[in-house]
Amino acid sequence: MDSLLISGGVPLKGTVKASGAKNAALPILLGSILFDHTVIFDNVPHLRDIRTTQKLLETLGFETNFENNRMHVCLKNEVLPEAPYDLVKTMRASVLCLGPLLARLGKASVALPGGCAIGARPVDLHLSALEKMGAEFTLDGGYIMGRCEKLHGAHIQFDKVTVGGTENLMMAACLAEGETILDNAAREPEIVDLANFLKSCGAKIEGAGQTQIKIQGVTSLRQETPYSIMPDRIEAGTYLIAAAMTNGEVRVENCPYKDMEALCSKLEACNVKLDFEENAVTAKPHGELNAVDIRTVPHPGFPTDMQAQFMAMLTLCRGSAIVEETIFENRFMHVPELVRMGADIRVTGNSAMVRGVPSLTGAPVMASDLRAGAALVIAGLCADGETRVDRIYHVDRGYEGMEIKLQELGGRIKRVATPN
Numbered sequence: 001m002d003s004l005l006i007s008g009g010v011p012l013k014g015t016v017k018a019s020g021a022k023n024a025a026l027p028i029l030l031g032s033i034l035f036d037h038t039v040i041f042d043n044v045p046h047l048r049d050i051r052t053t054q055k056l057l058e059t060l061g062f063e064t065n066f067e068n069n070r071m072h073v074c075l076k077n078e079v080l081p082e083a084p085y086d087l088v089k090t091m092r093a094s095v096l097c098l099g100p101l102l103a104r105l106g107k108a109s110v111a112l113p114g115g116c117a118i119g120a121r122p123v124d125l126h127l128s129a130l131e132k133m134g135a136e137f138t139l140d141g142g143y144i145m146g147r148c149e150k151l152h153g154a155h156i157q158f159d160k161v162t163v164g165g166t167e168n169l170m171m172a173a174c175l176a177e178g179e180t181i182l183d184n185a186a187r188e189p190e191i192v193d194l195a196n197f198l199k200s201c202g203a204k205i206e207g208a209g210q211t212q213i214k215i216q217g218v219t220s221l222r223q224e225t226p227y228s229i230m231p232d233r234i235e236a237g238t239y240l241i242a243a244a245m246t247n248g249e250v251r252v253e254n255c256p257y258k259d260m261e262a263l264c265s266k267l268e269a270c271n272v273k274l275d276f277e278e279n280a281v282t283a284k285p286h287g288e289l290n291a292v293d294i295r296t297v298p299h300p301g302f303p304t305d306m307q308a309q310f311m312a313m314l315t316l317c318r319g320s321a322i323v324e325e326t327i328f329e330n331r332f333m334h335v336p337e338l339v340r341m342g343a344d345i346r347v348t349g350n351s352a353m354v355r356g357v358p359s360l361t362g363a364p365v366m367a368s369d370l371r372a373g374a375a376l377v378i379a380g381l382c383a384d385g386e387t388r389v390d391r392i393y394h395v396d397r398g399y400e401g402m403e404i405k406l407q408e409l410g411g412r413i414k415r416v417a418t419p420n
């Protein structure tokens with residue numbers, strides 16, 4: 001297993017480029033299941049989750065080729081209906097093959113994703129919505145066994161905003177008979193990217209990015225030109241916070257800041273100086289940072305995927321702030337690790353009170369999940385002394401070459417084998 005070893009205290013300086021977005025690439029790549037012909041994607045990040053998706057597509061009967069951020073996906077003979085536990089357990093987004101498989105084959109057997117470090121994460125809303133379209137499900141040996149005749153359009157009202165649920169249903173509805181309406185749909189930019197990809201291949205989708213999405217089923221999809229995955233707003237935001245925390249000057253290129261308003265306005269409220277260009281944002285050196293409360297909510301509100309990194313920054317801000325997590329019931333696993341580095345944080349229920357301290361101290365810490373790991377890395381970059389972040393495989397799920405990008409910004413960080 002690998003760890004990251006960080007010597008803190010160097011202000012980050014230079015330019016970094018945001019990679020393609022993991023959370024857009026995963027559903028879009030799994031959308032390939034809907035196609036008979038080759039589909040090609042650009043700006044696909046080299047990540048552990050992308051390799052898992054590649055393996056999943058291969059298990060489902062597709063050939064893939066992935067080089068230089070371009071992936072080709074092509075059906076070999078026939079689509080196979082089973083997404084095995086070994087893959088699903090390492091990547092919950094695997095459940096996004098359920099809608100496309102049912103639409104395509106009328107059957108699917110997908111391992112039920114278990115809970116993960118951040119919460120139970122059930123898929124009940126995916127299943128009940130697909131039932132409205134004519135699917136029937138049983139649970140057998142830990143697998144969701146789905147069957148249907150041809151899926152038909154339906155009016156679906158999600159009880160709760162679900163990103164994955166909206167994506168699964170949008171993909172299923174593309175090849176269903178008739179019109180599907182999704183109400184209380186998620187509005188994340190990655191939903192819009194998925195819709196843009198599907199529309200570029202002949203799907204009839206209206207309203208992606210709004211609370212109501214309408215999809216008219218078509219008989220087939222066909223790609224004319226390669227589709228380029230949108231840049232990663234969470235990765236971009238992580239580098240802006242790392243720059244602010246180290247009081248450095250970092251220009252983040254390919255920064256989709258129009259999709260990052262909630263984060264950027266909170267950073268500015270903390271006194272982070274941001275300079276916006278056509279396609280880039282620069283975080284500039286600033287005076288003292290002020291503590292500002294955050295509350296995670298679905299897009300366009302403050303994203304839960306930035307909560308841990310923002311909390312890492314709050315540990316060094318003047319004053320105190322409340323961080324409220326409303327999306328996942330257990331997304332504070334980074335707190336005890338930040339406390340080991342000298343942070344002053346108290347958790348009560350789904351809120352954490354963060355009191356700013358003058359400095360953090362390096363320590364061996366453990367990443368419990370992807371964004372917790374990112375938060376510990378950026379905390380390490382400004383801590384006194386050495387920090388070792390273990391279980392870095394979580395970070396590798398979602399950050400392309402994180403330590404290389406940080407090294408290029410002057411960060412003293414290297415990948416090492418975890419000592420026994």
Ligand SMILES: CC(=O)N[C@H]1[C@@H](OP(=O)(O)OP(=O)(O)OC[C@H]2O[C@@H](n3ccc(=O)[nH]c3=O)[C@H](O)[C@@H]2O)O[C@H](CO)[C@@H](O)[C@@H]1O
Nearest residue numbers: 023093121122123124125126161162163164165305327328
């Ligand atoms: C690959 C990907 O894009 N992952 C993102 C996606 O995850 P994901 O799609 O899993 O997140 P959801 O939006 O579905 O989950 C939001 C909340 O709804 C609950 N829920 C969801 C589905 C369901 O059937 N029943 C149910 O109760 C979840 O447990 C959670 O509490 O959106 C999350 C919320 O922005 C992000 O943190 C993840 O990074």
Ligand SMILES: C=C(OP(=O)(O)O)C(=O)O
Nearest residue numbers: 023092093305370371398
């Ligand atoms: C929680 C995340 O991802 P996933 O849904 O893939 O676990 C994330 O990207 O922060």
